[in-house]
Amino acid sequence: MKPQSRASRPNIPAGVAVTIWLVIVGLPLYVLVSSTLQSREAYLRDGPLSLPTEITFDSYRRVLDSGFPTYLFNTVLVTVAVAALVILLAVTVSYAIVRNRSRFSRQLFQVFLLGLAIPAQAVIIPIYMIIIELDLYDTLLAIILPTAAFSLPVSVLILVGSMRDIDEELYESMSLDGASQTRTLLQLVVPLSRAGISTVGVFSALNAWNGFLFPLILTQSADTRVLTLGLYDYVGEFRVDIPALLAAVVLSIVPIFIAYLFARRQLINGLMGVGGK
Incomplete structure (x- = not known):
């Protein structure tokens, strides 16, 4: 045997x-x-x-009959705006850092990396004062701007690693064809950095969807409330409607989970390329 x-x-x-x-x-x-x-x-x-x-399904019915649809709409709007803003800024900044090898670009990259070490809780008071001065308090823009700002350091780190993997000969070919920097970015860099861009989009969207600190401090009214704050509607002074609270949690998980299912392959590929060359 x-x-x-x-x-x-x-x-x-x-x-x-x-x-x-x-x-x-x-x-x-x-x-x-x-x-x-x-x-x-x-x-x-x-x-x-x-x-x-x-x-x-009474718990789900109670949730849908409350302010949940408004909170969901606000959260989707904030998430889409943050993801779009972060992708736009991170792609252009990362391209400038990769293609411009001057001392200034290296220092700029170090400044973005420094942002990884600064927690939002440490600067929430200055952010609050800036939002007040800009007359943005209790608006969705007050959530979008700081959320996007704190998503940029990691996003730039990911995209710099992804863009450094692009062969230098491809850049030279675009130059020989007379392509401008804008054309090179749109026709060469963006298509070859799809994995990194998808990773940045998913990462920033998750930050916006699960954000709690900025909505808590920078908004007040029910019209600008997002899902993370809307869960408090089911917590009273003397009782907690736990089935409705958990139903709201389930409904808030479903959209971002579906988005993750469609983007998971690009997310993994993008994270694998963070190190760059």
């Missing part, structure tokens, strides 16, 4: 570790979804780990 090959032997420790990991990840997801399918009375009576005896 042939001895069992090492490749076909069961890896029991790995199987146990994977099972534990699945339980750790799957249990919160189960509680999240099952709680939204119970009534408030059933949730309080049976607890979050019980199987729903009577499935009901």
